[in-house]
Every structure is written in structure tokens, then in C-alpha cells.
Amino acid sequence: MDFDLPESAVAVRDGVAAVAAKYDHAYWSACEDEHRFPSEAWRDLADGGWIGLCVPEEHGGGGQGMLELAVACETLAASGGTAAIFLYILTPGFGAMTLARHGTEEQQRRILPGIAEGRTQFCMALTEPDAGSNAVEIRTSARLDGDELVVRGQKIWISGVENAEWMLVVARTTPAAEAREKLGSRTAGFTLLLVDVKAALADGTLSYTPIPKLGGNVVTSSQVFLDDVRVPLSHVVGPVDGGFPVLWDVLNPERILAAAGGVGGAEAALRLAADYASTREVFGRPIGANQAIQFPLAQLKAKTELARLMTYQAAWLFDQGRPCGNETNIAKLTAAQVAWESANQAFQTFGGMAYSKEYPVERLFRDSRIGKNIPVAEELILAHIGTQMLNLPRSY
Missing domain, CATH: 2.40.110.10 (Butyryl-CoA Dehydrogenase, subunit A, domain 2)
Known part of the structure; x- marks a missing residue:
């Protein structure tokens, strides 16, 4: 088994990270507060080819798969754009991936070049x-x-x-x-x-x-x-x-991208918490030296790595054309949980200052909570795991 990311995914990670570095937490908080679409970040990502990743090359895209798309989504979220995962779910996911796999030649010729160029949104x-x-x-x-x-x-x-x-x-x-x-x-x-x-x-x-x-x-x-x-x-x-089989081929990518966003969101929250805990001093030492602060963050870092592996596995299976429903649901469940837990723990790490808009923790706290409910509630995922993987009786 080879757990190294392929070169294509590494290139995506590094390329998206380079663009995302131009847009800090203050930028994403301003977009959130102003209810404003991040058009500057969208334009830079599109110009770099990072929106049209899964558009076939003959239509101006990168010809990549779900793994590369998931890595891009994760990287953007990890930079602080936790709600910006919609940039990848809506247009590359619902639009490019669906049409590349199920669209007619005419639909592909008409729509995919615009997605690759960042002119067309879905x-x-x-x-x-x-x-x-x-x-x-x-x-x-x-x-x-x-x-x-x-x-x-x-x-x-x-x-x-x-x-x-x-x-x-x-x-x-x-x-x-x-x-x-x-x-x-x-x-x-x-x-x-x-x-x-x-x-x-x-x-x-x-x-x-x-x-x-x-x-x-x-x-x-x-x-x-x-x-x-x-x-x-x-x-x-x-x-x-x-259309129902086609619909599942839309919903699985949505859940994989949501999982990738959850992993990235967890990373963003843990980085904020670790940085703050390393510099904030109380009683003469950094609060991060206290096990009550350090151990919960360490536990969540371990959970984040596990969710990342599950997300990559689900994406890889999808790209191979193999069944991936179980893996996709587990990835979405675990990533959403660790994103919320990490944001919640970051909130606790910052203490009373977490309640201030001076810090982006309150935004990550709000953005992460909805992941437990969308794009599918965790209770339904647990029901899927119970009935499909444990062969328990159906409850719905």
C-alpha cells in the first residue's frame, strides 16, 4: 500500500496553498460579516486552474479527479476559508464533476470551458x-x-x-x-x-x-x-x-468534499488554538504547557489525521470507479465531528477572548457546526453504517 499523495495532488495542495496565503483570516471574516462572495479569491483560484481541476483537458481543465479536488478543498479550508468550501462543492463538484461523468457532449462543450475559466458557476x-x-x-x-x-x-x-x-x-x-x-x-x-x-x-x-x-x-x-x-x-x-443513480454520483462527491472541508476546518482551528496556547501566558508560563490545554488539542489532531485518511480513501475509490458509499459516509461523519470538536476546543482555549470578533475563532465555531447537519445529518450516516455495514434492522 502506498500512502504517499500522487504528484498531481501534491501540486494541487501546494498551488492552492500559494493562492490561499494571499487571503488571511481577516479577509474571510470580512467576507462573512459583509455577506460577500469572495470574488477575489475565486478569481485567483480560477486563474491558477484550481477551480477547473476536474474539467477534462479537452475543455480547458486539468483533467484531474476527486482526490485532487478534495485536496484543494481541504487546503482552502485549512487556510481559514472554512465556509469557502462551497466554492468547491457548488461549481467543481455539482457542475464540473457531474457533467464530466454524465453530461452529453453538447452540454460539456457548452458549459465546461466556462467553469474551467471561472466564468460559470453552479x-x-x-x-x-x-x-x-x-x-x-x-x-x-x-x-x-x-x-x-x-x-x-x-x-x-x-x-x-x-x-x-x-x-x-x-x-x-x-x-x-x-x-x-x-x-x-x-x-x-x-x-x-x-x-x-x-x-x-x-x-x-x-x-x-x-x-x-x-x-x-x-x-x-x-x-x-x-x-x-x-x-x-x-x-x-x-x-x-x-436519474437516481446519477444523483448518487453527485451526492458522493458532495460528501467527500464536505469531509475534506471538515478536515481543513479542523486544521485551521487547531493551528489557531496551538499558536495562541504557545504565546498566551498565565501564572508565568504558556497555557499550552498545561496538560488540560495540550492534551485535548493533541487528541483532536490525532482524530483529524484519521478523518483525512478516510477522506482520501473515499476520494481514491470514487476515482477508481469502485463502490465508495460506506467510506464516503464515514469520512463525512468523522470529518464533521472533528471540525466541530476542534473549533469548540479552540474556543475554550482562547477563553473569554474567543467571544470577541477580534479573533476568527467565533467564525470557525459558527462555520463548523453546520457540518454535522449538512449535506446529510450524522444520524442518517449512523443509520447507514448500522444497516449497511453491521446488518442491523432498518429504522426508517
Whole structure:
């Protein structure tokens, strides 16, 4: 077994780190406080080729895989851009990776060069008010009308709509009851399609309302309303009525990138805590010399390394075209937990000063908490591990 990162991933790590070094904690805190997209960092990453990593070379990208993308996401988060992992989840993950694997030649020619150049951004619309983690129960419909699908429904917690040119929408082209009866499966009848966001906003068939939220405000999360959005059949990704396997090939990368962001977020918090504990003196010595401070941080560093290994394994399996659901879920679970625990321990290490916006600990504290809930709640991951890996009875 070879645990060395391939040269391609090392180059990505070093390249993204060089760009990220230009954007310190103060930059990311300012973007957060101003609810501002980090356009300067986005432009620098795109110009360096670090956004188009998984765009095939023939479309202007780097032709890399999920491992390199995960390393890029981790590195950006570790630099302090803990909410900036959305830069990698939304466009390279939902957009480039999905189209590179499942898009038609026409879709790839039309969209991928723009992603590689940083001109084109993506978002994805799956979650609904009454169908959060239970994606099978989504109600957004897409009915056939000539050579178009007419999409109607409501989505929630859709991040990045305000900057997106394209939205990957999951809709039902066959109602649930009919799909079970005629197609033989509760996961049949789903279709993935590409909505031209700017055009739909312009004609009034798509609208969105931002949701005020605790953190992660470098991107907006919104309720999205689709009121008879017309989508050409040429914008369908994968087969009509057979989109669920394609959807899993979107969700696994999302979870891997979320795990990578969690690992990077843990590193960012631990670095802040270790630096502070090394210089902050109480009772005549650095507080980091006290085992009550040092040992919890050391324990979390060990957990971070374990989460990193699991994330890299999941990414490697995905790139090999092998089943990776178990590894992906374990990576996401452990990385989200250690990111939150590290931010929480950093908060404790800073003492009362952690509550001040003078330090970025409060931002990392807020950014890290949501990872335990998205893109999938840890309770559902534990249910997956229990039923799929331990063969325990289903509870849902």
C-alpha cells in the first residue's frame, strides 16, 4: 500500500496553498460579516486552474479527479476559508464533476470551458421543505410538453443561486405512486436537469428568497421557487426517469468534499488554538504547557489525521470507479465531528477572548457546526453504517 499523495495532488495542495496565503483570516471574516462572495479569491483560484481541476483537458481543465479536488478543498479550508468550501462543492463538484461523468457532449462543450475559466458557476436544487434528507419524497415535478420539460416546485437551502449561471435540479418526471407501480421502484421516476438560472430569473419563472443564517454567509442560501420553468430535453443530465443513480454520483462527491472541508476546518482551528496556547501566558508560563490545554488539542489532531485518511480513501475509490458509499459516509461523519470538536476546543482555549470578533475563532465555531447537519445529518450516516455495514434492522 502506498500512502504517499500522487504528484498531481501534491501540486494541487501546494498551488492552492500559494493562492490561499494571499487571503488571511481577516479577509474571510470580512467576507462573512459583509455577506460577500469572495470574488477575489475565486478569481485567483480560477486563474491558477484550481477551480477547473476536474474539467477534462479537452475543455480547458486539468483533467484531474476527486482526490485532487478534495485536496484543494481541504487546503482552502485549512487556510481559514472554512465556509469557502462551497466554492468547491457548488461549481467543481455539482457542475464540473457531474457533467464530466454524465453530461452529453453538447452540454460539456457548452458549459465546461466556462467553469474551467471561472466564468460559470453552479448550484444544485434537491432539498425541499417537506423532503429534506428523505430525497425520495420530493414533489417538484417536470412534465413533458413537446421537446421541453416544464418544472414546478419549491426547493430550500439552495446555496449559491445569486451567482449561478446553471442550476442542477432534481425533479420527478413520474409521480411516486406511478413510479412504484409502473417502474417497479420507489427511486424510479427521477430526472436531473439543467436550468439556465439567468434566463429563468429574467422571464420570472424562477425566483429565490435568501434565508438569514448563523454562518457560511460567503454564499447565500435560499428558498427557490420554480413556476413552470421550461427546460429543453437537451438539458437533461442522464436518462429521463432514471436519474437516481446519477444523483448518487453527485451526492458522493458532495460528501467527500464536505469531509475534506471538515478536515481543513479542523486544521485551521487547531493551528489557531496551538499558536495562541504557545504565546498566551498565565501564572508565568504558556497555557499550552498545561496538560488540560495540550492534551485535548493533541487528541483532536490525532482524530483529524484519521478523518483525512478516510477522506482520501473515499476520494481514491470514487476515482477508481469502485463502490465508495460506506467510506464516503464515514469520512463525512468523522470529518464533521472533528471540525466541530476542534473549533469548540479552540474556543475554550482562547477563553473569554474567543467571544470577541477580534479573533476568527467565533467564525470557525459558527462555520463548523453546520457540518454535522449538512449535506446529510450524522444520524442518517449512523443509520447507514448500522444497516449497511453491521446488518442491523432498518429504522426508517
